[in-house]
């Protein structure tokens with residue numbers, strides 16, 4: 001491994017980072033319809049991570065969250081409190097994140113009354129981070145809020161054409177079915 005030449009950096013120490021006391025977990029969309037980008041805010045005390053992800057992955061996360069919470073409710077008779085999908089002003093943080101990442105994969109699990117989110121990640125853009133995994137333990141209420149937000153964001157995309165099912169851009173729509 002190239003990084004071992006000087007033997008200074010212990011890559012094993014940096015590959016995986018754990019956040020155990022998440023104070024905020026939010027899903028956010030930015031930009032115009034059709035050109036939106038999506039990220040999660042993962043905050044632990046003074047430090048926050050912006051983790052970019054594809055819309056498909058955000059949709060999958062929303063669905064997986066629903067199924068996960070339903071199965072927990074069935075097995076353990078635990079019901080997460082009702083939550084709103086509104087992104088509160090304090091959800092959108094001012095300033096730059098401590099770290100920017102891109103999410104490749106998400107695994108959802110359960111550990112001692114908390115949900116676990118295991119993100120496979122890499123540094124965003126030119127940013128080099130040692131982590132390839134970000135492991136978070138979150139309350140079921142935090143997970144539920146994230147799922148509701150994610151579903152709402154994904155549903156708020158461009159309207160769909162009734163003829164062809166493709167999204168309609170604000171500039172208009174050239175429908176392949178109307179030719």
Ligand SMILES: [Zn+2]
Nearest residue numbers: 161163164175
């Ligand atoms: Zn159409």
